Amino acid sequence: MIDKDEKLLAGLDEVDWAGMEHAYGSAQDVPGHIRTLCGNDEAARQRASSHLGSSIFHQGTRYQASPFAVPFLAQIAVAGPAAAREDTMWLLTRLAVDWHDEYDVTTGINVAGWRAAAAEFEPAELLRWYEEQLAVEKDAEKRAELQEARVWVAAGNSFDSRWSALQAYDAVLAELPNLLALLDDADACLRTRIAYLLAWFPEFAATSLPRLVALAAQEKDPVTAATALLATGLLGPPSAAEDITPYLDAADPLMRWAAATSLTRLAGLDESPVGPALLGRTVTELTAAAHSTFEHLTDYCEGDLHGHIERTLHALPPTTDPVAVREALDACLPRIARDRSGTRTRRAIEQLFPAPLPHSAPQYADLAEAQQQLLDDLASHHHAWVIRSTADWLRKLNLPYSQEALRAFTGAHPQL
Numbered sequence: 047m048i049d050k051d052e053k054l055l056a057g058l059d060e061v062d063w064a065g066m067e068h069a070y071g072s073a074q075d076v077p078g079h080i081r082t083l084c085g086n087d088e089a090a091r092q093r094a095s096s097h098l099g100s101s102i103f104h105q106g107t108r109y110q111a112s113p114f115a116v117p118f119l120a121q122i123a124v125a126g127p128a129a130a131r132e133d134t135m136w137l138l139t140r141l142a143v144d145w146h147d148e149y150d151v152t153t154g155i156n157v158a159g160w161r162a163a164a165a166e167f168e169p170a171e172l173l174r175w176y177e178e179q180l181a182v183e184k185d186a187e188k189r190a191e192l193q194e195a196r197v198w199v200a201a202g203n204s205f206d207s208r209w210s211a212l213q214a215y216d217a218v219l220a221e222l223p224n225l226l227a228l229l230d231d232a233d234a235c236l237r238t239r240i241a242y243l244l245a246w247f248p249e250f251a252a253t254s255l256p257r258l259v260a261l262a263a264q265e266k267d268p269v270t271a272a273t274a275l276l277a278t279g280l281l282g283p284p285s286a287a288e289d290i291t292p293y294l295d296a297a298d299p300l301m302r303w304a305a306a307t308s309l310t311r312l313a314g315l316d317e318s319p320v321g322p323a324l325l326g327r328t329v330t331e332l333t334a335a336a337h338s339t340f341e342h343l344t345d346y347c348e349g350d351l352h353g354h355i356e357r358t359l360h361a362l363p364p365t366t367d368p369v370a371v372r373e374a375l376d377a378c379l380p381r382i383a384r385d386r387s388g389t390r391t392r393r394a395i396e397q398l399f400p401a402p403l404p405h406s407a408p409q410y411a412d413l414a415e416a417q418q419q420l421l422d423d424l425a426s427h428h429h430a431w432v433i434r435s436t437a438d439w440l441r442k443l444n445l446p447y448s449q450e451a452l453r454a455f456t457g458a459h460p461q462l
Contacts, residue, residue: 055080068112080119080122083127106144109210112141112210113217116141120224123138123236124227132239135239139242139246142247152311155248160215167209169203169204169209172199172205180192180193180196226253234267241258242277259274259278262289272300273304273344275301290308291309304344306327311361313328329359332374335355349428353384355374359378379416382424386429388432391427391436394420401443402443421446425453
């Protein structure tokens, strides 16, 4: 009798993993970790997931083994054990697009530009260059170095990270027809993850866009629906504005924000139907969102909704009402609790506390509203390392400089 996991991972042992590399050397351990994802030991599964996340995707870098792992991860995402499916979708997304959601979240991903840049460093091009160098190099030591590099390139490797990343991206692209089944999955988290993943594949838009429009219309989960609507805006042609505009009147504020964000992207396209009146309406919704606290968030910008709003506002056409844009940006400034990079946090501290407070520091209630909001967000910041990196600065400003002290100063409840 054939075990169901054996069928799920058919062909796993036929890949020459030992002949490939990942971040820590030989990739011969990859099939074992992939199998462990399907096991019943939750702690072991978590360790396997973590190891894969740091070996075939190490701080954004993809390796020789990365694209070969994709088909098996896709199988697990579609038909694997429930405990493994969402984490596997997260890993597939990272393998495909790294953190392009931060860089391209207002415009959509420029795959054509990526392909053009990567083509200059594909192994065939590099191999030709090394052979030209070897043909003229006389120094024995330099020839040995060139020959070693040539052998590595001849094995299908490239020194350019854009090329290796594109191999993983294309591997995920090839699996999208099968992964589309997740749009109908009973698990809302999986529907959300596939809607988010599809946003970064414009080459698949002819197939995915109608499905995303339908998902946004029928989905009951607000995060899934908003994720699908944003994906529609990132992928859609100008005509997609017709599908998106009605959501500016949605009851759910997350959907209104998603519609305004999507329309802003479409407004920047040639022959866009998003005129001044509609653009003004989108700014109104973005401003309302900037002043709001949301119960639910999407994965875009790692959940940093106010950072996402800032990026969207900066992408508006220059003819947009500057007063309205300034109001929205000012509202976003202190909302830094989900700022993963720390850039927004440092900017907010600099602008809202340009000079140290008196040594006899005022009470929290005596501070300006924006200053209070910033300290509230620092107290509840989701990335503790950001607070640690700004501790000396906060101390010099005569402000509390640890999250415990910030929570005490602001009267916030301790984090659980």
